[in-house]
Amino acid sequence: MKKILAVIQIVLLLAIVFMLYNPLAKLGLLPSLPALFHGGKPQIEETPIIIQQVKNIAQMFTQTFYDEYVYDTGLMRTPPFNVNKRLIFIAKGEVISGFDLSELSENSITRSGKSIVVKLPPARILEVIINPSGFETFIEQGDITFEETKKYHEDARRIFERNAREKGILKNSAEQGRQMLEKFLRLLGFESVDIIIPEAR
Amino acid sequence: MMNSGTPQKKVRLKRFLVLAAVLLVLLAVNLAVPRKKVPPQVGVRTLKDLAELATVEYHVTKIVSYKDVAWYGDRKILFEAAATVKAGIDMNELTDQDIQLNDDAAVSITLPQPKILLFNMKPEHMREIFNESGILRSDFSNQEKDDLLSQGEKDIRVKVARMDIQKRAARNARILVESWLKKMGFSQVNVSFRGQGVRP
Secondary structure: OHHHHHHHHHHHHHHHHHHHHHHHHHOOOOOOHHHHHHOOOOOOOOOOEEEEEEEEEEEEEEEEEEEEEEEEOOOEEEOOOOEEEEEEEEEEEEEEEEEEHHHOOHHHEEEEOOEEEEEOOOOEEEEEEOOHHHEEEEEEEOOOOHHHHHHHHHHHHHHHHHHHHHOOHHHHHHHHHHHHHHHHHHHOOOOEEEEEOOOOO | OHHHHHHHHHHHHHHHHHHHHHHHHHHHHHHHOOOOOOOOOOOOOEEEEEEEEEEEEEEEEEEEEEEEOOOOOOEEEEEEEEEEEEEEEEHHHOOHHHEEEEEOOEEEEEEOOOEEEEEEOOHHHOEEEEEEEOOOOOOOOHHHHHHHHHHHHHHHHHHHHOOOHHHHHHHHHHHHHHHHHHHOOOOEEEEEEOOEOOOO
16 A cells, blocks of 8 residues: 555656646747657758759849738538648748740840840749748648648749739839849940830730 | 554645645646747738849759657658759849940940859649658648758758859850840950859
């Protein structure tokens, strides 16, 4: 009986130590227990990177749109047991727009003495960037597969592009491209500079 | 014998009850304290002017693998990640002194050193190849997967910077600028890079 009580007392003492530690870990004042046992952040293994393709391009970036968005999938019920699933993440990234100058042809530039006319293609969205470091999971409930998460991440990219268009990225992009090119051409000694940019679709 | 044993038993029982009471109080505290969650903060959406000329694009892939081996079970995960990296020159760094006109047909231009302008890891180009956790281990959470892929991203950034991407970007920028200036009517064009005597 004595021994049993002693064992129970030790178990209770250990439980008390755990209960004292756990709230502090929850508040972020102490490292969590799994982190203590695993020695901190998991490290990926060393693997090489493989170059799949190298492409010569001629793109002029003239505008960037920084965005942050809280994406909420809402509560989803999955059959057959109606298990609740939900994912809320914060996405941070940027949308880059400008001109694809590889579309310039021989007829795009016309020079006459100190006058020059340049016809640029319409400004367009060139990249929507949300890298893995730009995603932060806030709430994860239920079993959400990698493919499902990818779908939501792609959706967030579409939202970024839509927001950028609504903010007038293409109009600003065309204007900045015009100013930049005009400045460059004037530095080259042209006195009359005309930049023609079709309206973006 | 009976008299000396009873107070000791009472003391032990008292100690036991005190411990149990403390434990109950702590259990209530543990349940009451919520897990720390940083509330999401949404920053200001901003448009910013750029003046960058991208001249080369690299498509790279990397296997991101992580193994967590323990006596009570393993957790293993494997991804294939792909990234697009674009490099070129920042035209904002171009100054008046960098362009020298010798006459109407001859021009010398000194371009800034090329750099990596853009890094993009698209979700549609990522694939989870393998994911397994032992029965006593938890599955990989979304946050853990994001963290592992972020490490992969960091590694690709470091390794791409060590490649010849900037050299290629400089070569392409020279070819591009030369061809434009010739289209503009300059018959003699000399393109060089700042802080570099030789042609890339």
